[in-house]
Amino acid sequence: MYSVELDPIAQQQAEALPTTAITAFLELRAALELQPGSGEPLxxxxxxxxxxxxxxxxxGMITYFVVEHLRLVYIVRVHWLG
Incomplete structure (x- = not known):
């Protein structure tokens, strides 16, 4: 299992998500704990x-990187285009 952390800017962006997006964001965050490589290459x-x-x-879209030796997913940006 991987831990998921947000960059301070990504944290602000996540906090600004509309209420309709929060559940989907949290579901993705939970999924990344188990399958961090499931995204598409930047x-x-x-x-x-x-x-x-x-x-x-x-x-919505996030940009993140995986630090395998730390078992860490680090989210650097959270975008909402809705």
Missing amino acids: AANNPKANMLTHTFGSA
Whole structure:
């Protein structure tokens, strides 16, 4: 199991999510504890990179990286386009 942490900016962005997005964000966060590599590579030309993106809800996306030796998922940005 991995721990999930948010960058201070990502924390502010998560706190600003609309109430309709919070459940989907929390579900994704829980899923990343078990499957941190389930996202898409940030750079398509570097599929083995540890910087990933993952969508949530109808209009959300996070950007994160995985630190394998610490079993850590570090979310750097939370975007909501809705």
